[in-house]
Amino acid sequence: MGKVKTIKAKETTNNGKNTQGLPFNTDFGQHILKNPGIVNAIVEKSAIKSSDTVLEVGPGTGNLTVKMLEQAKKLIAFELDPRMVSELKKRVLGTPVQTRLEVRQGDVMKQEWPEFDVCVANLPYQISSPFVFKLLLQRPLPRYAVLMFQKEFAERLLAKPGSKEYCRLSVNVQLLAKVEHLMKVKRTEFRPPPQVDSAVVRIAPRNPPPPLNFDEWEGMLRLCFMRKNKTILSIVRLSNVNDLLEENYRRVCRMKNKDIPEDLNFTELIEKALTESGFAEKRARSMKIDEFLQLLIIFNRIGVHFHV
Known part of the structure; x- marks a missing residue:
């Protein structure tokens, strides 16, 4: 000092x-x-x-x-x-x-x-x-x-x-x-x-604390609130965000010895998951905690992680 x-x-x-x-x-x-x-x-x-x-x-x-x-x-x-x-x-x-x-x-x-x-x-x-x-x-x-x-x-x-x-x-x-x-x-x-x-x-x-990986939760929130007035879909479409998430996706697949489809269209994969779940047009500024928890489950379900 x-x-x-x-x-x-x-x-x-x-x-x-x-x-x-x-x-x-x-x-x-x-x-x-x-x-x-x-x-x-x-x-x-x-x-x-x-x-x-x-x-x-x-x-x-x-x-x-x-x-x-x-x-x-x-x-x-x-x-x-x-x-x-x-x-x-x-x-x-x-x-x-x-x-x-x-x-x-x-x-x-x-x-x-x-x-x-x-x-x-x-x-x-x-x-x-x-x-x-x-x-x-x-x-x-x-x-x-x-x-x-x-x-x-x-x-x-x-x-x-x-x-x-x-x-x-x-x-x-x-x-x-x-x-x-x-x-x-x-x-x-x-x-x-x-x-x-x-x-x-x-x-x-809250004791016991919620059973989740806090580092990954924090990583997802950082992404959602980087533009809290934009839709979740428009945020994941940003090239730097999309590239980072795809890199994490591929890294997790390698760690789990999971085959990555040669014709993988990662952007399509993530957009489909958000659209079908109803989160594509949601904005962080108005989402409740339960919705963020649900969103993390949706991302993880398709192999998308935020802290690898």
Whole structure:
């Protein structure tokens, strides 16, 4: 990471410092909740049990952390900023909850995660998407996560078919989890205030997860959403897409020692399957998850795969 930049004094309170006297680092996505009522509401909605291990990301000065420590058996916090690590440890030093806190300094996306029951975090925008997928592919699965995102990102997680926010992220996350909107949080509730409002959502992984090859599923969704307003048929007719799918088809046939007809017309094969199944004129922007699952079955049935 490049040179650390601290925010300008006009963006902070208390003469350019937070309550612990540290300038906030917006490069790390540091926007600390200053309203105790919202902190309490997030903890309440997290419904932490006394037997739970909680994973927190970016605890900052620990406003949320100390509240959760009162309820959890253990809390493991990942924090990138060494200054915040020091402040958080000082905050619980000598208190009854000190032994329940474990702080790991470093990038949460580059470290192996421990087992945990619940995840609670106010996530920087730049890691929102990869974090959600790492969470949903974590084993064993946590019970749920209560996460704060930028409002626009949260809307994509919750989007339904036909809405302008509906995208590959919406389909992927809703396939693997139940997503609920919990509360809105205005930008003015943070110090320093970010550029946009936020929202808190609960993500509860489906357990057991759906029995499918996620890499192949993801490959098909990438194709469908590369032009989400175009029909599926018009997308597979694109020369680069058609060539890639035929290459995968031939590779799978070789792997399975399956003969490839000398007169194979791959374009005709795929167009016939889409037309007969009623998917030729469908568009990703309005397709439901069950329809995407059905489409993958149709492709696989004729030997078309997306991750080989």
